[in-house]
Amino acid sequence: MLNPPTNLSTGEPIGWWERPWFMLALVLLATVPLLYPPIPPLVDLFGHMGRYRVQLDIDSSPWLHRYYGFHWAAIGNLGVDLLVMPLGRLLGLETAVKLIVLCIPPMTVAGFLWVAYEVHHRVPPTALFALPFAYSHPFMFGFVNFALSVALAFLAFGLWLNLGARKKLRLRAVLFVPISIVVFFAHTFGWGMLGLLCFSAEAVRQHDEGRGWFRSGVNAALHASVMAIPIFITIAWRREAHGGMTRGWFDWDFKWKYLQMVLRDRWHWFDIASLCAVGLVLLTALISRRLTFSRNLLFTAFVLLVCFFILPRTVFGSTYADMRLLPYVLATAVLAIRSRGETYPPLARTLAIAGLAFCVIRLGANTASLAIAANEQKAELVALDHIPMGARVAWITDEGECGRVWALPRNSHLGAMVIVRREGFSNDQWVMEGLNLLDLKYHQAGKFRADPSQITRPSYCRGRGGWFVERALPQLPRDAFDYLWLLNAPPVDPHLVEGLTPVWRNDRSILYRLH
Incomplete structure (x- = not known):
């Protein structure tokens, strides 16, 4: 009988979960949730696609240059x-974005x-x-x-550790001078x-070579300084940009909510x-003798966790700055788990099976969720x-339940498909200098110029502030728009849409032509 292959670094048998074919299968499995939707139904992506259409076709479109500049x-x-610039011209915008x-x-x-x-010279089963x-x-x-930059960052971090x-x-x-710029x-x-x-990995490596923590930190900072060139790009960028606030420091209520989310x-x-399952794995690693x-x-x-605590909610006008970091704090902590001493095969196999089940169930749920959203959006x-x-389209979608709904508001920027497919004007683009x-050139739209004019809340949310249909519709400058699209909006007082002609409806939404 052939002996099972062994890890050259540890001398231990290689588990099925760390075979190259299995890791390749895991990488491919991560594509499954996005295979079915023609457009990935991610909340802000539709708004970004509106901007991509402008940047691709503003010079050739007879309409876009009337409403936008780039x-x-x-x-x-x-x-x-x-x-998107090369791929959009080669494949078409929607196909390029999906790819x-x-x-x-x-x-x-x-x-x-x-x-x-x-880090471990093998892939621990808990990494799943x-x-x-x-x-x-x-x-x-x-x-x-942001997600693309994080994916590149972890790939680059693997190279940093290897070298x-x-x-x-x-x-x-x-190598890390151009990598950091990219x-x-x-x-x-x-x-x-x-x-x-x-920086943090290099500090530990320096300490493992016998240096004190202070000296290790100084040396790590020197090694990481090769990635400092973008600091000067940032200074020049922010010097030219006068907009974009920074606020929301140490808002612990929000940070607790972000942990749950x-x-x-x-x-x-x-x-x-699912979050509790990850927490249980971390707790098990903390108390287990193996x-x-x-x-x-x-x-x-x-280090990432400290930065999450320090970061404000909004940086340079970009919201959810601290929230973006937290999932990768947990992911890195899970990746840190390994066997104490030699691997105990029964425990490793159990953890590998449990980890694989967690991956399949979690990604299966993401697949179902994105498919449901894609079907709903196709109908809209x-x-x-x-x-x-x-055409100039003002559209409104209702957030529902005063913003307390757990399911992601996937239609918050769906109206931007007016820009993508009709090269028209839609009132959902972000207009923030430097971001x-x-x-935006079409100032006749008034309060319906930009995001978040398209997002309303039910009228009973008045105590929480915000923008609701009964307040928005009377302020709509009808002479500045050709259509009004109420997308998943609640029933409205007929007087608010008096004189408008319905041209399409389904069981959730209605499109009016303005005269």
């Missing part, structure tokens, strides 16, 4: 925007697995519990530039995370149960068949 600039928020977004989760999973292998964080709350909310272990420090320093232009937060990952998708009980944590990754997770987008090219490259 200027390129060196800002740290260009990941998908840059990729790019489809690649982000498998890249994230590959980064997780590579980091685990470099980290993989569903590729579909964490920030990704599902449609922060695609450090092989003492290729000079080569590493040379990650920065994908998204600033990803570059910041890469710097934290590399790290795997938020559709079903509250299921998402919380499991422990890698100091390298545990320290890295601690039939309204576009009744809207001519270049993106879009300019």
